[in-house]
Amino acid sequence: SSELTQDPAVSVALGQTVRITCQGDSLRSYYASWYQQKPGQAPVLVIYGKNNRPSGIPDRFSGSSSGNTASLTITGAQAEDEADYYCNSRDSSGNHRNWVFGGGTKLTVL
Amino acid sequence: QVQLVQSGAEVKKPGASVKVSCKASGYTFTSYYMHWVRQAPGQGLEWMGIINPSGGSTSYAQKFQGRVTMTRDTSTSTVYMELSSLRSEDTAVYYCARTPGGGMDVWGQGTTVTVSS
Numbered sequence: 001s002s003e004l005t006q007d008p009a010v011s012v013a014l015g016q017t018v019r020i021t022c023q024g025d026s027l028r029s030y031y032a033s034w035y036q037q038k039p040g041q042a043p044v045l046v047i048y049g050k051n052n053r054p055s056g057i058p059d060r061f062s063g064s065s066s067g068n069t070a071s072l073t074i075t076g077a078q079a080e081d082e083a084d085y086y087c088n089s090r091d092s093s094g095n096h097r098n099w100v101f102g103g104g105t106k107l108t109v110l
Numbered sequence: 111q112v113q114l115v116q117s118g119a120e121v122k123k124p125g126a127s128v129k130v131s132c133k134a135s136g137y138t139f140t141s142y143y144m145h146w147v148r149q150a151p152g153q154g155l156e157w158m159g160i161i162n163p164s165g166g167s168t169s170y171a172q173k174f175q176g177r178v179t180m181t182r183d184t185s186t187s188t189v190y191m192e193l194s195s196l197r198s199e200d201t202a203v204y205y206c207a208r209t210p211g212g213g214m215d216v217w218g219q220g221t222t223v224t225v226s227s
Contacts, residue, residue: 033213035155042205042220043147043155048213086155088213097160097169099145104154 002026002093004102006086011108012077020072022087022102030090032070034063037084037104046085047072074107082109112136114206114218121224127194130221132206139187140164143209146180146191148202149220156202160209161189196225 004024012018022032031050035043045054047063060075070089074081085105091098117131132144146158159170161180168180174193182189189206204221207214 031212035214037155042217043207043214044217045213045215048215052212054213054215084154088155088157094172095169098171099157099160101147101155101157 002089002091002100004032004087004089004100006102006105008103009106009108011110012074013110014079015076017073017075018077018107020074020085020105020107022070022072023068024089024100024102025068026089026092026100027065027068027070029092031065032063032087032089034061034070034072035086035088036081037086043086077107077109079109082107112208112216114208114216116204116206116218116221119222119224121226122196124197124225124227126196126225127192128196128223129190129192130204130206130223132189132191132218134163134187134189134208137208140184143211144180144182144189145207145209145214146178147205147207147214149205150199150202153202158191158204163187163189193223196223198225201225 034047036046037043046057046061051063062073064071087102091100113135115133140163145160161168163182179192206218208216
Protein backbone atom coordinates (compact mmCIF):
# COMPACT_ATOMS: atom_id res chain seq x y z
CA SER A 1 0.00 0.00 0.00
CA SER A 2 1.00 3.64 -0.42
CA GLU A 3 2.58 5.69 2.32
CA LEU A 4 2.15 9.34 3.19
CA THR A 5 5.02 11.07 5.00
CA GLN A 6 4.63 14.09 7.28
CA ASP A 7 7.09 15.96 9.47
CA PRO A 8 6.41 14.90 13.08
CA ALA A 9 6.42 18.43 14.47
CA VAL A 10 6.28 22.03 13.27
CA SER A 11 6.11 25.29 15.18
CA VAL A 12 4.91 28.76 14.22
CA ALA A 13 4.84 32.13 15.94
CA LEU A 14 1.41 33.53 16.69
CA GLY A 15 0.07 35.37 13.67
CA GLN A 16 2.64 33.99 11.27
CA THR A 17 2.20 31.61 8.34
CA VAL A 18 3.00 27.91 8.51
CA ARG A 19 3.02 25.18 5.89
CA ILE A 20 2.53 21.53 6.77
CA THR A 21 3.52 19.07 4.07
CA CYS A 22 2.59 15.53 3.11
CA GLN A 23 4.55 13.45 0.61
CA GLY A 24 3.59 10.27 -1.19
CA ASP A 25 3.24 8.69 -4.61
CA SER A 26 -0.55 8.54 -4.32
CA LEU A 27 -0.62 12.36 -4.30
CA ARG A 28 0.38 12.35 -7.96
CA SER A 29 -3.04 10.81 -8.68
CA TYR A 30 -5.31 11.94 -5.85
CA TYR A 31 -5.89 15.07 -3.82
CA ALA A 32 -5.13 15.00 -0.12
CA SER A 33 -7.62 15.77 2.59
CA TRP A 34 -6.46 17.39 5.81
CA TYR A 35 -7.74 16.89 9.35
CA GLN A 36 -7.19 18.78 12.57
CA GLN A 37 -7.29 16.83 15.82
CA LYS A 38 -7.14 18.31 19.29
CA PRO A 39 -6.50 16.18 22.39
CA GLY A 40 -9.40 13.96 23.33
CA GLN A 41 -11.46 14.94 20.29
CA ALA A 42 -12.39 13.34 17.00
CA PRO A 43 -10.60 14.66 13.90
CA VAL A 44 -12.15 17.54 11.96
CA LEU A 45 -11.93 17.92 8.19
CA VAL A 46 -10.31 21.26 7.30
CA ILE A 47 -9.39 20.88 3.60
CA TYR A 48 -10.51 18.50 0.86
CA GLY A 49 -10.19 18.28 -2.90
CA LYS A 50 -8.14 20.84 -4.78
CA ASN A 51 -8.57 23.49 -2.05
CA ASN A 52 -12.01 23.28 -0.46
CA ARG A 53 -12.97 24.19 3.08
CA PRO A 54 -16.01 22.68 4.78
CA SER A 55 -18.51 25.10 6.23
CA GLY A 56 -17.21 26.66 9.44
CA ILE A 57 -13.50 26.27 8.70
CA PRO A 58 -11.73 29.66 8.76
CA ASP A 59 -10.32 30.92 5.49
CA ARG A 60 -6.82 31.09 6.98
CA PHE A 61 -6.66 27.36 6.14
CA SER A 62 -5.76 26.54 2.54
CA GLY A 63 -4.46 23.58 0.58
CA SER A 64 -2.24 23.08 -2.44
CA SER A 65 -0.51 20.28 -4.28
CA SER A 66 2.49 19.82 -6.56
CA GLY A 67 3.83 16.53 -7.82
CA ASN A 68 3.96 14.09 -4.94
CA THR A 69 3.56 16.75 -2.24
CA ALA A 70 0.42 18.21 -0.72
CA SER A 71 0.53 21.18 1.62
CA LEU A 72 -1.73 22.68 4.23
CA THR A 73 -1.06 26.37 4.85
CA ILE A 74 -2.31 28.34 7.82
CA THR A 75 -2.01 32.05 7.16
CA GLY A 76 -1.98 34.00 10.41
CA ALA A 77 -1.89 31.08 12.84
CA GLN A 78 -3.99 31.44 15.98
CA ALA A 79 -3.52 29.86 19.37
CA GLU A 80 -6.53 27.63 18.73
CA ASP A 81 -4.79 26.14 15.69
CA GLU A 82 -2.39 24.25 17.94
CA ALA A 83 -3.26 20.62 17.21
CA ASP A 84 -2.23 17.49 15.34
CA TYR A 85 -2.76 17.59 11.59
CA TYR A 86 -3.17 14.53 9.38
CA CYS A 87 -3.23 14.17 5.61
CA ASN A 88 -5.18 11.41 3.88
CA SER A 89 -5.71 10.23 0.32
CA ARG A 90 -6.71 7.22 -1.71
CA ASP A 91 -4.13 4.49 -2.14
CA SER A 92 -2.77 4.45 -5.69
CA SER A 93 -0.53 1.43 -5.36
CA GLY A 94 -3.07 -1.37 -5.42
CA ASN A 95 -6.72 -1.28 -4.45
CA HIS A 96 -7.86 2.21 -5.32
CA ARG A 97 -10.81 1.82 -2.98
CA ASN A 98 -8.37 1.88 -0.09
CA TRP A 99 -7.18 4.98 1.71
CA VAL A 100 -4.12 5.91 3.75
CA PHE A 101 -3.22 8.48 6.41
CA GLY A 102 0.03 10.28 6.99
CA GLY A 103 1.69 9.89 10.35
CA GLY A 104 0.57 13.31 11.54
CA THR A 105 2.23 16.65 12.33
CA LYS A 106 2.05 18.24 15.77
CA LEU A 107 1.69 21.99 15.33
CA THR A 108 2.84 24.23 18.17
CA VAL A 109 1.85 27.90 18.13
CA LEU A 110 4.44 29.94 20.02
CA GLN B 111 -28.33 17.78 12.12
CA VAL B 112 -25.99 15.21 10.61
CA GLN B 113 -24.73 12.88 13.31
CA LEU B 114 -22.86 9.63 13.77
CA VAL B 115 -23.37 8.08 17.19
CA GLN B 116 -21.20 5.15 18.15
CA SER B 117 -21.67 2.44 20.73
CA GLY B 118 -20.03 2.56 24.13
CA ALA B 119 -16.63 1.53 25.37
CA GLU B 120 -15.66 -2.13 25.38
CA VAL B 121 -13.20 -4.21 27.37
CA LYS B 122 -12.23 -7.51 25.79
CA LYS B 123 -9.85 -10.35 26.51
CA PRO B 124 -7.18 -11.36 23.99
CA GLY B 125 -8.58 -13.66 21.34
CA ALA B 126 -12.12 -12.31 21.65
CA SER B 127 -14.07 -10.27 19.11
CA VAL B 128 -15.62 -6.82 19.36
CA LYS B 129 -18.45 -5.30 17.33
CA VAL B 130 -18.76 -1.52 17.25
CA SER B 131 -21.84 0.20 15.88
CA CYS B 132 -22.26 3.61 14.26
CA LYS B 133 -25.78 4.98 13.87
CA ALA B 134 -26.29 7.70 11.28
CA SER B 135 -28.95 10.39 11.35
CA GLY B 136 -29.79 13.64 9.61
CA TYR B 137 -28.99 12.51 6.06
CA THR B 138 -29.73 9.79 3.51
CA PHE B 139 -27.80 6.84 4.93
CA THR B 140 -27.28 5.05 1.62
CA SER B 141 -25.86 8.09 -0.17
CA TYR B 142 -22.51 8.22 1.61
CA TYR B 143 -19.77 5.65 2.04
CA MET B 144 -18.53 5.08 5.59
CA HIS B 145 -14.92 4.66 6.71
CA TRP B 146 -13.59 3.06 9.87
CA VAL B 147 -10.44 4.58 11.35
CA ARG B 148 -8.65 3.73 14.57
CA GLN B 149 -6.14 5.49 16.81
CA ALA B 150 -3.99 3.66 19.33
CA PRO B 151 -3.01 5.57 22.48
CA GLY B 152 -0.56 8.34 21.61
CA GLN B 153 -0.44 7.26 17.98
CA GLY B 154 -1.72 8.53 14.64
CA LEU B 155 -4.82 7.74 12.65
CA GLU B 156 -4.98 4.35 10.90
CA TRP B 157 -7.42 3.59 8.08
CA MET B 158 -9.15 0.23 8.49
CA GLY B 159 -11.70 -0.02 5.71
CA ILE B 160 -14.75 1.34 3.94
CA ILE B 161 -18.30 0.19 3.35
CA ASN B 162 -20.90 1.28 0.84
CA PRO B 163 -24.14 1.40 2.86
CA SER B 164 -26.16 1.16 -0.33
CA GLY B 165 -25.00 -2.20 -1.61
CA GLY B 166 -22.91 -3.37 1.34
CA SER B 167 -19.67 -3.72 -0.62
CA THR B 168 -16.51 -3.35 1.41
CA SER B 169 -12.78 -2.83 1.07
CA TYR B 170 -10.35 -3.45 3.89
CA ALA B 171 -6.78 -2.43 4.61
CA GLN B 172 -4.46 -5.33 3.97
CA LYS B 173 -3.36 -5.26 7.60
CA PHE B 174 -6.87 -6.20 8.76
CA GLN B 175 -7.86 -8.61 5.99
CA GLY B 176 -9.29 -11.76 7.53
CA ARG B 177 -9.90 -10.15 10.93
CA VAL B 178 -12.31 -7.31 10.17
CA THR B 179 -15.87 -7.40 8.90
CA MET B 180 -17.92 -4.31 8.10
CA THR B 181 -21.67 -4.59 7.66
CA ARG B 182 -24.68 -2.33 7.57
CA ASP B 183 -28.36 -2.36 8.44
CA THR B 184 -30.28 0.03 6.23
CA SER B 185 -33.45 -0.34 8.33
CA THR B 186 -31.72 1.34 11.27
CA SER B 187 -29.12 3.42 9.34
CA THR B 188 -26.35 1.70 11.24
CA VAL B 189 -22.96 0.40 10.16
CA TYR B 190 -20.97 -2.12 12.15
CA MET B 191 -17.29 -2.97 12.44
CA GLU B 192 -16.35 -6.32 13.91
CA LEU B 193 -12.72 -7.12 14.71
CA SER B 194 -11.78 -10.64 15.72
CA SER B 195 -8.79 -12.36 17.31
CA LEU B 196 -8.13 -9.29 19.40
CA ARG B 197 -4.67 -8.65 20.80
CA SER B 198 -3.30 -5.94 23.04
CA GLU B 199 -2.17 -3.93 20.01
CA ASP B 200 -5.82 -3.50 19.04
CA THR B 201 -6.40 -1.29 22.07
CA ALA B 202 -7.48 1.97 20.44
CA VAL B 203 -10.24 4.46 19.82
CA TYR B 204 -12.29 3.37 16.82
CA TYR B 205 -14.07 5.97 14.70
CA CYS B 206 -16.60 5.81 11.92
CA ALA B 207 -16.49 8.69 9.44
CA ARG B 208 -18.77 9.58 6.55
CA THR B 209 -17.37 10.48 3.15
CA PRO B 210 -19.07 12.30 0.29
CA GLY B 211 -16.10 11.26 -1.84
CA GLY B 212 -13.55 13.91 -0.97
CA GLY B 213 -12.53 13.67 2.63
CA MET B 214 -14.28 12.41 5.75
CA ASP B 215 -16.64 15.21 6.65
CA VAL B 216 -18.52 13.84 9.66
CA TRP B 217 -17.03 11.66 12.40
CA GLY B 218 -18.49 9.64 15.20
CA GLN B 219 -17.47 10.42 18.75
CA GLY B 220 -15.20 7.37 18.92
CA THR B 221 -15.43 4.07 20.77
CA THR B 222 -12.65 3.00 23.09
CA VAL B 223 -11.78 -0.68 22.85
CA THR B 224 -9.43 -2.03 25.48
CA VAL B 225 -7.90 -5.47 25.07
CA SER B 226 -6.54 -6.81 28.32
CA SER B 227 -6.30 -10.11 30.11
